[in-house]
Amino acid sequence: MIDVLVAGGGPAGLAAAVHSALAGLETVVVEPRTAPVDKACGEGVMPSGVAALRALGVEPTGRELLGIRYVDGAARAEAPFRGDSGLGIRRTALHAALHRRALGLGVRIVSGKAGEVRQTTDSVTAAGLTARWLIAADGLHSAVRRGLGLELPSAAHRRYGLRRHYRVEPWTDFVEVHWSGTGEAYVTPVADDLVGVAVLSRVRRGYDEHLADFPALTASLRGTAATGVRGAGPLRQRVRRRVAGRVLLVGDAAGYVDALTGEGIALGLATAGAAVRCLAAGRAEDYERQWSLLTRRHRLLTGALLTASRRPGTARLIVPLAARMPPVFAAAVRALQ
Known part of the structure; x- marks a missing residue:
């Protein structure tokens, strides 16, 4: 019998598969898309995420990120990362590196979807395959999570993300977050001639209309658009629990607050590692608490920023306040790195 079946072959799912293979567990990933997979993503990996990739034996190439900068008109606040740097990397390059590593460790990747999940006291079956455990890493709108009745009703305040790349030399080694009264624009250098610009907002409209809020x-952005627009949302996903019998939820499938603090990839890698460690130790029930501990600071800080940004007048105070209190802003950035 397969030890671990992973539903979803994105970064979190592939990280879970690599962790599982390194632990000596037979692992199969079920994924309907062909590698490398692209997705609407800010494409900035926090220093903890870079360290997690290296621990997996993955060394993707990208653009070094030195910190976070908030911008609102003339007001600016920035904080360099303490110690190691982050990484700006195309989502496709990250996916390809994790995919190669998983295959190199003997992970089997099959085309398909998990479909209906059936469980017994000692096994779980999905996609026609039976395993001892199933790790659900099938994304923001997880079909496994929904099928198991683990979703909670959607939040009243919905936010959406759009991303496009521009062929231009990066003007910064920081992730820049530009604020407006209706949302934020995230600038991430991902190559020597390419930047990604992701827009997050509660207002649903076209990408160019959003960008007009950031003159x-x-x-x-004098260069030409290098990619089309990709979207994601609603971002907020509420989950009853992350362990259901022999199924563990990781990454975005385990619940999501918002992309505002740019930790999605790092948290996906961290929760994938925690889930596999719990399985390898024979204590799957510990994962719920481990997930809560790993994501606590992110949930608290992101929730506070979302509350503050909900009204345009309050949102306009965020960057000026951060600029007036550099130690506080630096502490917040370092708490998340």
Whole structure:
């Protein structure tokens, strides 16, 4: 019997598969898309995420990130990362590196979807395969999570994300977060001639309409658009629990607050590792608490920023306040790195 079946072959699912293979467990990943997989993503990996990739034996190439900068008109606040740097990397490059590593460790990747999940006291079956455990890493709108009745009703305040790349030389080694009254624009250098710009907002409209709210940023994007627009949302996903019998939820499938603090990839890698460690130790029931501990600071800080940004007048105070209190802003950034 397969030891671990992973539903979803994105970064979190592939990280879970690599952790599982390194632990000596027979692992199969079920994924309907062909590698490498692209997705609407800010494409900035926090230093903890870079360290997690290296621990897996993955060394993807990208653009070094030195910290976080908030921008709102003339107001600016920035904080460098303490110690190791982050990484700006195309989602496709990250996926390809994790995919190669998983295959190199003997992980089997099959095309398909998990479909209906059936469990007994000592096994779980999905996609026609039976395993001792199933790790669900099938994303923001997880079909496994929904099928098991683990979703909670959607939040009243919905936010959405859009991303596009521009062929222009990066003007910064920081992730820049530009604020407006209706949302934020995230600038991430991902190569020497390429930047990604992701827009997050509660307002649903076209990408160019969103970008018009950031005239200073638009003036810096003199290069041509290098990719089309990709979208994601609603971002907020509420989950009853992350362990259901022999199924564990990781990454975005385990619940999501918002992309505002840019930790999605790092948290996906961290929760994938925690889930496999719990399985390898024979204590799957410990994962719920481990997930809560790993994501606590992210949930608290992101929730606070979302509350503050909900009204345009309050949102306009975030960057000026951060600029006036550099130690506080630096502490917040370092708490999340």
